[in-house]
Amino acid sequence: MKLYDCIVSSHNEVAPGYFRLVLKDKELAELSQPGQFIMLEVTNTYEPFLRRPMSIERIFSDSISILYKVVGKGTKLLSTISIGEIINVQGPLGNSFPIDPNVKEYLLVGGGIGIAPFPALAEKIIRTHGGNIQVIIGAKNHPQVLCERDFREMGCKVYVATEDGSYGEKGLVTDILENLNINSPVTVYTCGPIRMIKKVHQICEQRDWVCYASLEANMACGIGVCLGCVVPVKFVVENEMMARVCKEGPIFDTRVIQWEKI
Ligand SMILES: Cc1cc2nc3c(=O)[nH]c(=O)nc-3n(C[C@H](O)[C@H](O)[C@H](O)COP(=O)(O)OP(=O)(O)OC[C@H]3O[C@@H](n4cnc5c(N)ncnc54)[C@H](O)[C@@H]3O)c2cc1C
Numbered sequence: 001m002k003l004y005d006c007i008v009s010s011h012n013e014v015a016p017g018y019f020r021l022v023l024k025d026k027e028l029a030e031l032s033q034p035g036q037f038i039m040l041e042v043t044n045t046y047e048p049f050l051r052r053p054m055s056i057e058r059i060f061s062d063s064i065s066i067l068y069k070v071v072g073k074g075t076k077l078l079s080t081i082s083i084g085e086i087i088n089v090q091g092p093l094g095n096s097f098p099i100d101p102n103v104k105e106y107l108l109v110g111g112g113i114g115i116a117p118f119p120a121l122a123e124k125i126i127r128t129h130g131g132n133i134q135v136i137i138g139a140k141n142h143p144q145v146l147c148e149r150d151f152r153e154m155g156c157k158v159y160v161a162t163e164d165g166s167y168g169e170k171g172l173v174t175d176i177l178e179n180l181n182i183n184s185p186v187t188v189y190t191c192g193p194i195r196m197i198k199k200v201h202q203i204c205e206q207r208d209w210v211c212y213a214s215l216e217a218n219m220a221c222g223i224g225v226c227l228g229c230v231v232p233v234k235f236v237v238e239n240e241m242m243a244r245v246c247k248e249g250p251i252f253d254t255r256v257i258q259w260e261k262i
């Protein structure tokens with residue numbers, strides 16, 4: 001993990017309140033793996049003081065992209081940054097999505113901005129392993145459906161669920177997941193609100209499907225020092241059954257999470 005002064009090479013509002021930011025740095029791009037995240041310095045003043053964690057959305061030869069939702073002060077400031085400006089980035093951080101080479105069915109389940117880490121994962125699966133990728137995208141409404149075209153262009157089979165029924169199926173990603181029939185071994189990857197991840201885990205457990213979740217937590221240091229981002233797990237890390245989302249994660253096999261404590 002290092003610090004990089006990245007040049008903003010592209011920055012667009014892709015949906016109301018959602019932005020894609022492309023950050024140019026060859027070494028950062030070469031080191032990045034799908035599932036990892038970066039910590040961005042959104043301002044060079046002290047307000048907000050802490051860096052903001054963001055998943056790596058796509059990895060190109062000399063740049064990476066992030067996809068983010070404006071929710072507060074840091075992301076609002078980030079949204080005002082212009083092409084050509086420099087952003088200091090710490091990363092790449094955390095672990096990456098495991099890919100079992102013996103599995104040929106992959107299911108990516110993203111709720112809202114939780115879809116962000118999956119374009120890079122789909123690209124890696126296609127490039128290095130092959131197989132069938134199905135993606136379930138969930139959003140509140142049609143304008144907030146993210147990355148659909150990207151996944152279709154990659155050749156993935158895409159399902160969309162919107163809560164208001166304005167596009168795709170009316171309902172939640174888990175409604176679509178419950179009705180999917182896959183008979184061969186499948187690996188499921190999920191990211192989104194924690195209640196959604198828990199439900200995805202329960203469905204996968206019933207079917208004996210391996211499921212990896214990208215978890216979020218409030219983060220301060222991003223490198224395993226402050227212990228601000230821990231989640232209860234079924235294994236011991238430094239004498240505690242707590243794992244750091246920034247260090248042991250953010251990707252966890254959902255079977256190792258102590259769901260009853262979350
Ligand atoms: C490993 C990791 C990867 C992430 N990847 C992405 C990503 O790809 N795209 C993206 O848009 N966001 C992502 N997030 C969440 C993102 O970091 C927060 O939304 C951001 O830090 C909020 O900063 P802010 O200053 O705008 O909001 P704040 O002013 O800090 O908070 C505003 C509101 O947002 C809520 N909030 C703050 N942090 C989080 C969080 N981590 N999760 C959920 N709600 C939060 C607060 O509770 C508050 O209600 C990720 C978080 C983690 C830990």
Ligand code: FES
Nearest residue numbers: 222224226227246
């Ligand atoms: S953010 Fe400090 S330990 Fe994870």
